[in-house]
Amino acid sequence: MTDLEKRLAAAFSERDQQIEVDPEAWQTHLQMAQAVSRSSAVRRWRSPVLVAAAVVSLGLLGGILGQTGLAGLGTVSPAGPDHGSVAPAPTSSPADGAPRSTSTTSQDIPPSVTGSVPGPASSDPSTTAPSADTSPALPPSVSSVSSASSAPLSSEPGTHGGKKFPPAAELTTTSAPPSLTSSPGVGTGIGNDHEGVVRSSDVGTWSREGTTTTAASGQILLTGMIPCGEPLPDVHSVVPNLTVEAGPDGYLVNDVRQPLPVLAVGFAIVTADGRIASVTSGHAELATVTAEPLQQGRSSPDHQMPLRPTAWCPEMTGLASTAASHGQGQVFRTPNQVQLPPGYYRATTVVLLGEDLAHARAYRAGDIWQLWSG
Amino acid sequence: MTGSAHDELCAALFAEHFRGLVVLADLLGADDAENVVQEAFLRLHAARSRLRDAVAAHAYLRRIVINLTRTRVRHLQMARTRGPLPDPPADGPEDLAVSRSDGPIVVQALHRLAPRYREALVLRYWMSLPEKEIARLMGVSAGTVKSHLSRGLDALRTLLEEHVG
Numbered sequence: 026m027t028d029l030e031k032r033l034a035a036a037f038s039e040r041d042q043q044i045e046v047d048p049e050a051w052q053t054h055l056q057m058a059q060a061v062s063r064s065s066a067v068r069r070w071r072s073p074v075l076v077a078a079a080v081v082s083l084g085l086l087g088g089i090l091g092q093t094g095l096a097g098l099g100t101v102s103p104a105g106p107d108h109g110s111v112a113p114a115p116t117s118s119p120a121d122g123a124p125r126s127t128s129t130t131s132q133d134i135p136p137s138v139t140g141s142v143p144g145p146a147s148s149d150p151s152t153t154a155p156s157a158d159t160s161p162a163l164p165p166s167v168s169s170v171s172s173a174s175s176a177p178l179s180s181e182p183g184t185h186g187g188k189k190f191p192p193a194a195e196l197t198t199t200s201a202p203p204s205l206t207s208s209p210g211v212g213t214g215i216g217n218d219h220e221g222v223v224r225s226s227d228v229g230t231w232s233r234e235g236t237t238t239t240a241a242s243g244q245i246l247l248t249g250m251i252p253c254g255e256p257l258p259d260v261h262s263v264v265p266n267l268t269v270e271a272g273p274d275g276y277l278v279n280d281v282r283q284p285l286p287v288l289a290v291g292f293a294i295v296t297a298d299g300r301i302a303s304v305t306s307g308h309a310e311l312a313t314v315t316a317e318p319l320q321q322g323r324s325s326p327d328h329q330m331p332l333r334p335t336a337w338c339p340e341m342t343g344l345a346s347t348a349a350s351h352g353q354g355q356v357f358r359t360p361n362q363v364q365l366p367p368g369y370y371r372a373t374t375v376v377l378l379g380e381d382l383a384h385a386r387a388y389r390a391g392d393i394w395q396l397w398s399g
Numbered sequence: 400m401t402g403s404a405h406d407e408l409c410a411a412l413f414a415e416h417f418r419g420l421v422v423l424a425d426l427l428g429a430d431d432a433e434n435v436v437q438e439a440f441l442r443l444h445a446a447r448s449r450l451r452d453a454v455a456a457h458a459y460l461r462r463i464v465i466n467l468t469r470t471r472v473r474h475l476q477m478a479r480t481r482g483p484l485p486d487p488p489a490d491g492p493e494d495l496a497v498s499r500s501d502g503p504i505v506v507q508a509l510h511r512l513a514p515r516y517r518e519a520l521v522l523r524y525w526m527s528l529p530e531k532e533i534a535r536l537m538g539v540s541a542g543t544v545k546s547h548l549s550r551g552l553d554a555l556r557t558l559l560e561e562h563v564g
Contacts, residue, residue: 029556030524036505037426037525044425046418046433 405447412456413440420464426521427468428475428510435471439463462536465518472514501559508558516551519544 026034417436424432439460443450450456509517515537522533523544530548534541 027552029552029559032501032505032559033509033520033524033552033555036502036509037521039502040426040506041422041525044418044422044432046421 405444405450408450408453408456409440409444409447411453412443412460416457416460420460423461423521423526424464424468424471426506426509426525427465427518428472428514429468430475431471432468435467436464438467458536465522465536469514469518504562505555505559508555508562511558512551512554515539516547516554519547520551520555523548 417440420436420439421432424435429435442463443456443460446459450459509520512520518537519533522528522536523530528536530541530544534544537544537547539547
């Protein structure tokens with residue numbers, strides 16, 4: 026070894042001794058690495074989560090769209106927990122004469138979404154694997170949402186707090202049995218087992234279009250609206266005979282025509298017994314979306330359901346410490362670097378209903394989806 | 400490798416190699432060596448499904464550190480071309496009195512070498528890696544490593560002579 030090589034080696038050794046590293050630093054770094062890694066893992070199933078959320082939301086809002094009679098179909102398809110799967114008699118016919126499906130059930134939810142399966146809330150995750158052949162089969166009238174926009178609309182307006190529904194939005198009620206059927210095996214321990222998503226027997230399908238176009242221009246946090254750990258009732262059990270969602274304000278109206286403005290649709294991770302563990306935000310502006318996108322039923326790929334990381338229940342740990350998010354490069358975040366343990370989680374769409382945010386209540390809308398984070 | 404096994408492996412790697420990798424990044428010219436190594440561990444954690452064993456993981460970490468340091472040094476070079484960086488704090492009289500070795504001068508000269516020469520010298524004379532391993536880490540042939548070592552030493556000698564002169 027030459028003199029220069031010795032000097033070089035000595036210099037390296039000297040530099041090595043000069044560098045100080047906190048002996049405990051590696052533990053901090055390790056925790057951060059694991060937290061970020063788990064966030065990445067969560068990110069991998071974020072898409073299924075979003076798909077699940079979108080599907081459920083589409084089902085809800087699509088059903089709402091159908092119930093509004095946008096195509097001049099005055100028919101309502103109430104969704105009630107105690108009803109069978111009898112399709113209501115339509116009060117009008119679709120303008121295009123498209124055939125109607127009258128027995129769409131929550132089984133139409135595509136459970137084969139990667140990484141997310143709808144399943145019983147209390148079931149063993151290993152037994153709730155999705156079945157590929159249960160993907161939704163849309164009836165021929167799928168496009169009726171968009172085609173419905175040109176159909177005549179009922180002119181019977183509803184009111185809400187002195188505010189008139191737009192004439193174009195028909196508010197109808199019905200005593201007909203709901204067209205929702207129960208979702209086999211799906212149960213949250215609350216409400217009932219009928220976890221079918223609101224659907225419209227008029228439209229006859231899940232509306233894959235027309236709901237997520239109502240992307241909120243501003244969002245609110247559901248945090249605080251839905252106390253962590255509180256049971257999440259089924260929207261159908263609270264709004265029996267859900268009949269009409271009409272017009273620009275996105276109201277849900279029950280059979281007594283009590284309008285319940287949809288203040289937001291969000292996504293929540295729930296516990297096995299159906300309580301909210303962690304909440305994300307959703308559409309805060311559903312109450313102010315314009316009628317046009319609703320009626321036309323357009324779907325814009327860049328207007329997917331936004332989910333932002335919001336809630337975090339400080340009194341809960343683990344499961345409760347995460348929040349779903351989407352968009353803007355956001356990922357599942359755990360405040361204070363609390364890690365999301367690998368495992369199965371349940372999530373569902375929540376709908377915030379109420380006269381105003383101060384008096385809003387949240388309800389579950391649709392199935393509870395099982396998600397895996399690993 | 401299961402998740403828990405990987406976590407244990409990461410913990411062991413952290414405990415055993417974190418500091419050494421920080422020194423490696425520092426000697427290679429990274430101004431934020433700890434961040435570089437932290438990023439390397441993050442990538443290791445993300446790639447846990449592809450890891451075979453601890454040896455492979457360590458080699459993987461070393462490779463990441465080298466690559467990340469290259470990127471960082473390149474960034475610093477670009478930053479310097481756009482404007483002078485603030486001068487490092489000058490050593491006080493006490494520091495100069497205590498520092499009787501020329502280690503800092505050598506390291507300073509090392510950092511003025513071309514990155515490929517610096518990498519070869521650090522890997523060879525600090526990590527004592529064989530030329531074959533250096534070649535694998537640098538993604539070059541063994542002959543190129545020999546060339547880098549030789550030319551790097553020549554360049555370093557020149558810089559040190561200039562400093563003395």
